[in-house]
Amino acid sequence: MTTEVEDDATKAPQERAESNRYTPAEIESKWQQIWEERGQNHADDNDPRPRFYNLVMFPYPSGDLHIGHWYNFVGVDVFGRYQRMNGYNVMQPFGFDAFGLPAENAAIKRGANARAWTLSNIDNMRRQLKTMGGIWDWQREVVSCLPDYYKWTEWLFLKLYEAGLAYRAKAPVNWCPNDQTVLANEQVLADGTCERCGAVVQKRDLEQWFFRITKYADRLLEFKDIEWPEKTMTMQRNWIGRSEGARVNFTVTGLDGQEEAVPVFTTRPDTLYGVTFFLLAPEHPLVARLTTPEKKAEMEAYITKARAETEIERQSTDKTKTGVFTGSYATNPINGEKVPVWVTDYVLMGYGTGAVMGVPAHDQRDFEFARTMGLPIILVYQPEEQEIKADEMTEALVHEGHVVNSGPFNGLPDSPDTVKHFIRYLEEKGVGKAEVTYRIRDWLISRQRYWGSPIPIVYCDTDGIVPVPEDQLPVILPENVNFRPDGVSPLQYLPEFVNTTCPKCGGPARRETDTLDTFMCSSWYFLRYCDAQNAEAAWDNAKVNHWLPVDQYTGGPEHATMHLLYARFFIKAMYDMGLVDFEEPFRKLFHQGMIRSEGKKMSKSKGKTVAPDRLVQQFGADAVRCFLMFLGPFDQGAEWNDKTEQLLVGVSRFLNRVWNMMTETIKAQADDSAGGAVAVAEDIERSVRRATHKTIRRVTDDLGHWAYNTALSGLMEFSNTMQEAATSNPAVYRSAAWQEACEAMLKLLAPLAPHITEELWHTFGHTETIHTQAMPAFDQALAVDEIITVIAQVNGKVRDKLELPAGLDDEAIKAHVLASPKIAAAIGDGHPKKVIYVPGKLVNVVI
């Protein structure tokens, strides 16, 4: 192979041009090998050019690289290549998010070794990816399941533990009965099912490890100096769910006669005079102490029923309100009124305090509850225009009018100041205070599964929870395990792993057998890329601070409230620990669309996949790359069916035409014994040059905006224009304008089709790679048309098109239009009332 390549390279250009047909398989593997030998895809840390960190979300090594992966990675590669030709030192690394359930399931089902299974998948995917010809910097590859990576995942866990950001606690957690493990809140979908497998998630009270992401809630709302899609930021804001309001202490008297304060959280302390009942979640600890003996049986039945319901059933908004009266009363601190205490399932123990004040006049849920249970409704706001009567209401009145029925507060407007006024009053009386609550919960990070990073913690009878000292890292994940998916990590059945000595006292101790959520691995991999080989530390600070924040991050939108939120939390925590000197990891974010088959995302776990290998063999990687980018806007994705593949023929033909046109050019230039450029008719030369500069303007703009489909159609049009010029006047091949057009074509096409452009570039006699050439710049003066087409309309309908020389003044153009016979015919007997002129484009005669 190599010898053949060298032979070919030594031939004279015309010889090569004559013998050459476009054979993608040959030239693609040739150039991939040369690029690798030259190391031109490795980004040097000390390169003087400005840096550009072009990051793609690393994939899970599921086995085969399918066409959906290709779509994603090609789009990112085109962007990186484009930025390199814009003069940046582009770092474009690749890696694998290699811990996770599928490897473990393969081990359980087929008796495979999880590590061997994963690594062989990685080898296969790496091989497939290399046929794409991307500028992936393989020297920086990261594989999260290898000890030289997870050693530092464990180390980061210890750092967070030392900072008080990792803790162990018993809490009601999400349990997936299918995957036999707990899940983070973020991994439970809105319908209460598991993000991975779709099983209905259950609630269990378990002792687990958490990261204190709630401490960062406010800072996670900042989004300082980053350019993200508004939608993604909105999703994170909603997920964090910050609410400002007040904590108000009601008092209740238990059956034992003891008085007790019960706090509620409310965003509307200004409606306190409208409270007519008090609500507790079924799980609230006070329920048992407040339920009178005659209500006990009914209450127990209600609570049992609420617990048996799934989260979906319980949180469905359209069912009618249910609840049971406890028989006890609560005292409203603002006016001393006693109101009945009810238990209802629409109050959630996991938000606020698990207790709520009922204001039926001004809260829709409370309104429905009051109507269902026949409880009174007191209005504490009235609209300005007309008075509303409580028993005539059909829905709650939210935000309108002025305060009534509220003693000293009557007459105040519905405004934030009024709310503040009430809070000040509560604070003065000592019965409440301003408070902010959040929807986000701490991040549950322990998993009862095997194939994940060990948690570097031991339990000692004397010293309790003891972190493994740094010099004993990594805690190696053993390979000789037996799988019993029974809700317990298989590591628990491995005495030689479990039994250890306490690092503090040296006595017998047990290792933590849960493993870390794989989202922890992906929360810092983009830092490791900067210093992937470092055996002494997770990363060198100077390197990380040089490359980050990531200049462009590309990945699917499904990670908005998972990976993208976790990674931001990690970086903020590390910033506070002095481990990095920036607070946001990803400066710009782009969500590519997805390739769907049968309407579902193309992925091994969720739908049918299509392998690119056959297409690459048949048409070449360049054609497949261009084809995928030609399908439509990159953020829109595409539906994959039998017809989709037919479009590949079109771009393949285009590449062939470019190849033939360029080899024809070489031949024609070689025929000219005198050598050098010749002059051709001035107007042809000018029109070629004009097409060149218009194309440069258009295509460079498109490449910078991920508009690859229109960039390609621009290049196709350019190629068609060139072909016409050459057919009508073959001498154009030897003109300077033609040479300029050819080089512009190759450079603009290079990010999309790197192999064919490299080959042709060298055929033209260049010895440097095309891929670090500067993108051509367009000359505005050359891109201007000499002849303009003016659309002539009468009353907005097109009646004629006039070819006029550019540079005529407004009146001359209007005169030309009015002189047109077609326009005259359309005007007929009518009188032109107005003539609208859009410079260089259109004249509209209004009659």
Added chain:
RNA sequence: GCCCAGGUGGUGGAAUGGCAGACACGACGGUCUCAAAAACCGUUGGGGUAACUCCCGUGUGGGUUCGACUCCCACCCUGGGCACCA
């Protein structure tokens, strides 16, 4: 229910206030060939006409404008997100 994105030929899509359907695919016709493939050339939104040309047409109905796929209002459909958060 609420929020966001979208709805354009047989198909993927282009045009973001100014020629609707660029660029491709497919289909049809042709050149070349003994033949086929490939390649190349032509036609291709619908309808009327022998033709010049004319009418209709961007989910539906209204509106703004000299002019609307584009802006505004109401509605229908598809996809995504959120959903008793007090």
